[in-house]
Amino acid sequence: MMNYFIGFCKKFPLLLSILTSINAITPDGSPPLKNLLKAHAAETKCTSKSYDYIIAGGGLAGCVLAERLTSDGKSKVLMLEAGRSDYNTLFIRIPAGILRLFRSVYDWQYETSGEEDCEGRNIYLQRGMVLGGSSCTNVLLYHRGSAMDYDSWKVPGWTSSDVLPFFKLSEDDKIGKSSDYHSKGGEWTVDQVRYQNPLSKAFLTVAHDEWGLPYNDDFNNWSRSQEGIGRYDVNEKNGERVSGASGFLSKAIKRKNLTVRSGAMVRKIEFDKSKTAKSITYDLMGDDTGDTFSAKLADGGEVIVTGGAIASPQILMCSGIGPRKELESLGINVIADLDGVGQNLQDHPAAVVSFTTPKKGVSVTSKLRIFGLSNPFPLLRWLLFKTGLLTSTGCDHGAFIKVGENVEQPNLQLRFLAAKALTPDGMTTFTKFRTAKTLEDGYSFQSIAVRSKNRGEVKLASSNTHTKPIIDLKYLHDRDDLITLREGIKLTRKLGRSSKWNEYLGEEVFPGPEVNSDEEIEDYIRRSVHTSNALTGTCKMGLGDDCVVTPDLKVRGVQGVRVADSSILPQIIGGQTATPTVMIAEKAAAFLKA
Numbered sequence: 001m002m003n004y005f006i007g008f009c010k011k012f013p014l015l016l017s018i019l020t021s022i023n024a025i026t027p028d029g030s031p032p033l034k035n036l037l038k039a040h041a042a043e044t045k046c047t048s049k050s051y052d053y054i055i056a057g058g059g060l061a062g063c064v065l066a067e068r069l070t071s072d073g074k075s076k077v078l079m080l081e082a083g084r085s086d087y088n089t090l091f092i093r094i095p096a097g098i099l100r101l102f103r104s105v106y107d108w109q110y111e112t113s114g115e116e117d118c119e120g121r122n123i124y125l126q127r128g129m130v131l132g133g134s135s136c137t138n139v140l141l142y143h144r145g146s147a148m149d150y151d152s153w154k155v156p157g158w159t160s161s162d163v164l165p166f167f168k169l170s171e172d173d174k175i176g177k178s179s180d181y182h183s184k185g186g187e188w189t190v191d192q193v194r195y196q197n198p199l200s201k202a203f204l205t206v207a208h209d210e211w212g213l214p215y216n217d218d219f220n221n222w223s224r225s226q227e228g229i230g231r232y233d234v235n236e237k238n239g240e241r242v243s244g245a246s247g248f249l250s251k252a253i254k255r256k257n258l259t260v261r262s263g264a265m266v267r268k269i270e271f272d273k274s275k276t277a278k279s280i281t282y283d284l285m286g287d288d289t290g291d292t293f294s295a296k297l298a299d300g301g302e303v304i305v306t307g308g309a310i311a312s313p314q315i316l317m318c319s320g321i322g323p324r325k326e327l328e329s330l331g332i333n334v335i336a337d338l339d340g341v342g343q344n345l346q347d348h349p350a351a352v353v354s355f356t357t358p359k360k361g362v363s364v365t366s367k368l369r370i371f372g373l374s375n376p377f378p379l380l381r382w383l384l385f386k387t388g389l390l391t392s393t394g395c396d397h398g399a400f401i402k403v404g405e406n407v408e409q410p411n412l413q414l415r416f417l418a419a420k421a422l423t424p425d426g427m428t429t430f431t432k433f434r435t436a437k438t439l440e441d442g443y444s445f446q447s448i449a450v451r452s453k454n455r456g457e458v459k460l461a462s463s464n465t466h467t468k469p470i471i472d473l474k475y476l477h478d479r480d481d482l483i484t485l486r487e488g489i490k491l492t493r494k495l496g497r498s499s500k501w502n503e504y505l506g507e508e509v510f511p512g513p514e515v516n517s518d519e520e521i522e523d524y525i526r527r528s529v530h531t532s533n534a535l536t537g538t539c540k541m542g543l544g545d546d547c548v549v550t551p552d553l554k555v556r557g558v559q560g561v562r563v564a565d566s567s568i569l570p571q572i573i574g575g576q577t578a579t580p581t582v583m584i585a586e587k588a589a590a591f592l593k594a
Contacts, residue, residue: 036287036289039284039287040284040291043261043264043284043293044293046078046259046261046293046295047293047294047295047296049076049259049296050076050296050297050298050301051076051077051078051259051295051296051297051298051301052069052075052076052077052297052298052300052301052302053065053069053075053076053077053078053301053302053303053304053592054077054078054079054080054280054295054297054301054302054303054304055069055077055078055079055080055304055306056080056266056269056280056303056304056305056306056307056315057080057081057133057266057305057306057307057308057311057312057315057565058079058080058081058083058131058132058133058245058249058260058262058306059081059128059132059133059134059135059244059306059307059308059565060132060133060134060135060243060244060565060578060581060582060585061133061244061306061308061564061565061566061581061582061584061585061588062079062081062133062244062304062306062565062585063131063132063133063135063243063244063245063247063248063249063252064170064244064248064582064585064586064589065304065306065564065585065588065589066079066248066249066252066253066258066260067187067248067249067251067252068585068586068589068593069589069592069593070252070255070257070258071252073255073256073257074257075257076257076259076298077257077258077259078259078260078261078295079258079259079260079261080261080264080266080280080282080295081131081260081261081262081263081264082129082262082263082264082265082266082285083106083108083128083129083130083131083133083262083263084105084106084129084130084131084262084263085130085131085260085262085263086130087130087131087132087136087243087245087246087249088245088246091106092106092130092132092136092137092241092243093240093241093246094240094241094379094382094390095140095193095234095236095239095240095241095390095391095392095393096364096378096389096390096391096392096393096394097241097390098137098138098139098393098430099430099433099434100434101126101136101137102126102137102427102430102431103124103126103431105129106128106129106130106136106137107126107127107128107129107137108125108126108127108128108129108310108468109124109126110124110125110126110127110310110468110471111123111124111125111471112125112456112471112472112473112475113470113471113472115472115473115474115475115476116474116477117474117475117476117477117482117526118475118476118526118527118529119526119527121527123473123475123529123530123531124427124428124530124531125310125471125531125533125535126427126531126533127308127310127535130245131244131245131249131260131262132243132244132245132246132249133244133308134308134533134578135235135243135244135245135578136241136243136244136245138533138576138578139393139394139395139396139533139576140234140235140236140241140242140393140396141232141233141234141395141396141575141576141578142190142220142232142233142234142235142576142578142579143219143220143232143573143574143575143576143577143579144167144220144573144575144579144580144583145573145574145575145580146222146226146409146573146574147160147222148160148408148409149409149451149571149573149574150162150163150573152571153542153570153571155541155542155543155551155570156543156551157551157552158541158551160222163583163587164181164222166583166586166587166590167579167582167583168181168182168183168186169183169186169586170186170187170188170248170582170586171183171184171186171188171190172184172185172186172187172188172189172190172237173190174189174190174191174237175190175191175192175233177217177218177220177221178218178221178223180223181218181220181221181222181223182220187242187247187248187251188235188242188247188248188579188582189235189236189237189242189247190233190234190235191233191234191236191237192231192233192234192396193231193234193236193391193392193396194236194239194386194387194388194391195387195388195389195390195391195392196231197362197363197364197389197392197418198362198418198504199357199362199363199418199443199504200396200397200416200418202501202502202504203397203416203418203443204229204230204231204397205500206495206498206500206501207229207399207495208229209500210494210495210498210500211229211399211401211491211495213227213228213229213399213401214227214228214229215228215229215230216228216229216230216400217230217231218233219232219233219400219575220233225410226400226409226410226574226575227400227401227402227410228399228400229398229399230397230398230399231396231397232395232396232397232398232415234393234396235247235578235579236391238386239382239385239386239387239391240386244582261282263284263285263286264282264283264284264285265282265283265284265285265465265466266280266281266282266307266315266465267280267281267282267283267292267318267464267465268280268281268315268318268319268320268465269281269303269305269315269316269319269321269561270294270319271319271320271335271558274559275335275336275557275558275559276558276559276560277297277301277302277303277558277559277560277561278296278297278560279294279295279296279297280294280295280303281293281294282295297560301560302560302561302562302592303560303561303562304561304562304563304564304588304592305539305555305561305562305563305564305565306563306564306565306585307565307567308535308565308566308567309345309458309535309536309537309538309539309565309566309567310458310469310471310535310538311465312538312539312563312565312567313341313342313458313469313538313539313548313567314342314458314460314465314469315465316338316341316539316548316555316563317332317341317342317460318332318460318463318464318465319335320332320333320334320335320336321335321336321338321341321555321557321558321561322336322337322338322339322341322342322460323337323338323339323341323342324337326459326460327460330460330462330463331463332460332463335557335558336555336556336557336558337557338548338555338556338557339545339546340539340540340545340546340547340548341538341539341548342457342458342459342460342469342538343455343457343538343540343546344455344457344537344538344540344546344570345455345456345457345458345471345472345473345474345535345536345537345538346452346454346455346456346534346535346536346537346569346571346572347452347454347456347473347475347531347532347533347534347535347536347572348413348448348449348450348452348531348532348533348534348572349448349449349452349454349473349475349476349481349485349529349530349531349532350426350446350447350448350449350485350529350530350531350532351424351446351447351485351488351489351524351525351528351529351530352421352424352425352426352429352444352445352446352447352510352528353444353445353447353489353492353493353496353508353510353511354420354421354442354443354444354445354508354509354510355420355442355443355444355496355506355507355508355509356420356440356441356442356506356507356509357420357441357442357443357501357504357505357506358441358503358504358505358506359441359503359504360441361441362418362441362504363418363419363420363439363440363441363442363443364389364392364394364417364418364419365419365420365433365439365441366439366440366441367389368389368433368439369437369438369439378390394417394418394419395415395416395417395446397415397416398413398414398415398416399413399414400412400413400414400450400574401413401414401488401491403484403487403488403491404480404483404484404487409451409574410450410451410574411449411450411451411484411574412447412448412449412450412484412487412488412491413447413448413450413574413575414445414446414447414448414488414492415445415446415448415532416443416444416445416446417443417444417445417446418443419433419439419442419443419444420439420440420441420442420443420444420509421442421444421509421510422436422439423510423528424510424511424524424527424528425528425530426444426446426530426532427530427531428530442506442509443496443504443506445488445492445495445496446532447484447485447488447489447491447492448488448532449481449484449485449488450574450575451572451574452478452481452484452572453478453480453481454473454474454475454476454477454478454481455474455477455478455537456471456472456473456474456475457471457472457474457538458470458471458538459472473531475529476525476526476529482522482525482526485525485529486518486521486522486525489511489521489524489525490521493508493511496508510524510528511524532576533576534566534572534576534577535566535577536566536567536569536572536577537566537567537569537570537571537572538567539555539563539567539568540568540569540570541553541568541569541570542570547570548563548568549562549563549568552591553568553584553587553588553591562588562591562592564584564585564587564588565581565584565585566580566581566584568584569584
């Protein structure tokens, strides 16, 4: 009967995709680990071989490396990913499907542990729990930061002129921008959204007239300032999300020299007496037997840790690489005493201003509902033509602005949304959109401290990687970040009230007319500040004693281990961090193949 049901579903891909996305069935029709004997037999077969490279983490960087390291057809590569395998499900492929992904089976659903400067709040952090990682669950914005971001690191081999070729290596520019900074033919497709809401178009005009800022048609052109107002480029191809899995891994997974294991939780890296990596111990998600498996490296092989800014330091520490005192308190044998592991955690904190509009049926969210039910027509348009409002994650218009005195680069990023926020916390609003029966029309501004100064940490709660670590982002601990967000709110409130909105001009909802003084605005920020999902820095790269990896991404104090993901950024860049992660993986592949 089950086989008949699955056969029926496969004739209707939309139905199958919906069922897999709600975890009712897996793509092959069986619940995860239904047959433990079969699952264990598959892992036994996998671990009977040795590998030239073991990639610990199947997120964006891991997918890039899997493609690059197997392209010779010879190097044997194993990739271990704890998340799901169904990166091609409909809600991931549709850009607007992001509304269904936050706090879902595709999300690790991390939280910080009581932010001291944010009234003790536990702040939700979305991280992708699927092959492709957060590139399957992010808002798709294509940003590199500025040339100054990289030059300011002062890390040999990582200046702007050093990294630019690696940005261009994987890019496929569909817009037709300057060949000095862009390229065509790669896997990481860049385009503009195939939809523009009338409110978003109005934002560009009103912001230009009110602020006098120039239009910027390429925030990634390093020959000029990042300042300006414009449309953000996105990682889409023909109106569909491009993730690390769909762009890179889908090519590599067909090769015989690549083995990919999803649902496989890395427990630790094993070392010999010379502190050289020899294997990785892992187990299966959902397996209560306690059985573990050991994936072996071939002689001279390497482990590449690509778990991201939360999981990468966790894997290192559980493997005995990290602060001695912390590791010994959890009974972990210390292999390399590195105080920097888990430190230097950075993110872009954000705060929201939102308005209603008297114009009915204009917001993207109101177009998704008919009589309180889901409107089928946007989905049909996407399925048939790959156009319309479902090609947008909602925040693909915005600006980069300097606020304050003696500011060298834009420290404030704005993301405009043609929708009224449901709560002051932008992340909570995203999760509530999918359940609200009616959605009032409006428009919102998300202010982001895009070159933030917060420095937090990731610490172990247990020696078991299945236990989520303790995360302290120290949001707003540096007052400059609070001031940047405060000034962003003041700017966008004024903008939102401009008479130049004409028929769209509405009433302020958040922070609300009762919030006026600087102190009141700052209190509002503390109560509502949220992530814009750009976690970096916890395995810092460089030459100093506080660094975890060297400029060639080798972990200090051991042999045969590198880290290659956003965790190695010494300082967060001014923009979303997916594309810099691709660049890091490209450089890592070049190091490994040299």
